[in-house]
Amino acid sequence: MLKKSYPYYLANRPVPANTDLEVRDKYSGKRATRVAMADAATVRKAIVAAHKARGAMAAMPPHARRDVLEHCATRFEARQEELAIALCIEAGKPIRDARGEVTRLIETFRIAAGEATRIGGEVLELAISARTEDYRGMTRRVPIGVCSFITPFNFPLNLVAHKVAPAIAAGCPFVLKPAAKTPIGALIIAEVLAETDLPKGAFSVMPCSNADAAQLVEDERIALLSFTGGLVGWELKARAGRKKVTLELGGNAACIVDADPGASLDHVVERLVSGAYYQSGQSCISVQRILVHADVHDRLRRKLKAAVARLRTGDPREETTFIGPMIDEDAAKRVERWITAARKAGAKVLAGGPRDGNMLPAALLEKVPHDADLYRREAFGPVAMIEPFDDFDAAIATVNDSDFGLQAGVFTARLDHAMRAWDRLEVGGVVVGDVPSVRVDNMPYGGVKQSGLGREGVRCAIEDMTEPRLLVIRDPLRK
Incomplete structure (x- = not known):
């Protein structure tokens, strides 16, 4: 106490x-x-x-x-x-x-x-x-x-x-x-x-x-x-x-999942869930944007949707709680407002639920317009967006189309793609084989642009x- x-x-x-x-x-x-x-x-x-x-x-x-x-x-x-x-x-x-x-x-x-x-x-x-x-x-x-x-x-x-x-x-x-x-x-x-x-x-x-x-x-x-x-x-x-x-x-961190992610989709989903919803997404390197190659998009989307829906929201003192409260009700209302605005602009909510005070269940959306606040700004809440891509270079360009650049994650089995991401992603750190939410306390940590x-x-x-x-x-x- x-x-x-x-x-x-x-x-x-x-x-x-x-x-x-x-x-x-x-x-x-x-x-x-x-x-x-x-x-x-x-x-x-x-x-x-x-x-x-x-x-x-x-x-x-x-x-x-x-x-x-x-x-x-x-x-x-x-x-x-x-x-x-x-x-x-x-x-x-x-x-x-x-x-x-x-x-x-x-x-x-x-x-x-x-x-x-x-x-x-x-x-x-x-x-x-x-x-x-x-x-x-x-x-x-x-x-x-x-x-x-x-x-x-x-x-x-x-x-x-x-x-x-x-x-x-x-x-x-x-x-x-x-x-x-x-x-x-x-x-x-x-x-x-x-x-x-x-x-x-x-x-x-x-x-x-x-x-x-x-x-x-x-x-x-x-x-x-x-x-x-x-x-x-x-x-x-x-x-x-x-x-x-x-x-x-802060930032609005992105994670690219390549056609061959170099790990099982179940592992990738587990890491995405952790990266996006850990401590209600209130982390500067929380996974906010998920770009998935078209070859694996539908399968990963299905698994991710199910995993997010299973996350338990509740009392943070309980060992089984994954999503606790946001810092205050105003913060939860802001994220809820951004989700509602994105949905009205054409986005589809794959998982989520109604807000209760400062408690906001984990949300997953797709087809979010790139000019939406939820996409452009830092959500700092339990929400992520998924979208498909066909070309790896185009995915890098999408990640870079942001005012922020703290860290990015890349799941790929291809060394050339890993090195290309390191060369071209406009961020302070590139994490290959995991989510951008990784921070080891002895590594250089910081960002570029507005980050x-x-x-x-x-x-x-x-x-x-x-x-x-x-x-x-x-x-x-x-x-």
Whole structure:
């Protein structure tokens, strides 16, 4: 069970300032707990404290940063069920999926612990002409400074981990604003961080209003802003000034199923169902568009329709539930509205059912017009569309006909098609033999076009949070 209330964390310390933020159980709608909210003055104090902590954080030896991260991973492991139940309540995530996210939280911190002792540099050969024969050069990576993090509701643990763990590994102090709808996971992470010997001011974790969080975007003492969320990220980038900005802004991911998919259709259907409807489709790389070669389309369509119709919608605490609640009723109404508009424009609903509050059964459609909101925009709900194709190159062109480009999946037995997809798909990542929803926590992750800017994944994030510092030595005796 959740505590009756949770503090925010300012400069490594819990502050039970108020209980202004109400967090509701996303399935029952009842109040689950209350959380302290930071105001603008408190956010400013957090930035000041982080700025003062830059030197101490940078001076922490790599083994000490590693030990902090290992401590966190061990403590998360000991509190796995507590973290999973918190996810189940605050995000409405089915309990099996919640346990999976806790596992990824632990893995992400462990990956970062390893990377903390592998932040290297480069030896440069500067004797490229007679003029520079006396010179030697080398680089090392140093922390960039204060980082600000803004995270969304859909992965309250792992998306926080992908910002926090690399920052600690890199030696960067940070201020984190978790999503107001799902702040508990981030506050439990802060509770564990407070057990460590991080320098005072190394971290602050504070739910706050968007207006009060403006400083996390605009304050010039912050060196890097990392934002995961909607297209408002581009507006934040415009306000960020000189700081480095990393954006992960979602997508409408596609999956191509070739004439010979390289696996049984039953396996492909199983992976499509998982990719499209996992945690009610509320994932940036959820399968939204499914393109199937005409040779296998009818068979796959029939199997997929039956599989979607079997998915159980209900209480996320029950082990057999696959589709839990969406984050709120407005989100469910929006997806329902897009489905209705697509149907009126000529689409056919193969599976689905009526909405009940924020509960929306899994939906599968075909013949969706390509100009429909459901096709063009990010659904972020339990819905997918299927369509046939005859030519693989045409399928690639259809996938690319999107404002987004996060990841794409390709089921094919043909090596030339796999390589062509990698060459031509306008996305940040191509997954062959599986759905685009695959994310391994040490891989580069991010998109192109409206999907964002930069890459996450622990090593990539550490690279963003550090910068090379050059040393040049003149050695007259080198000759």
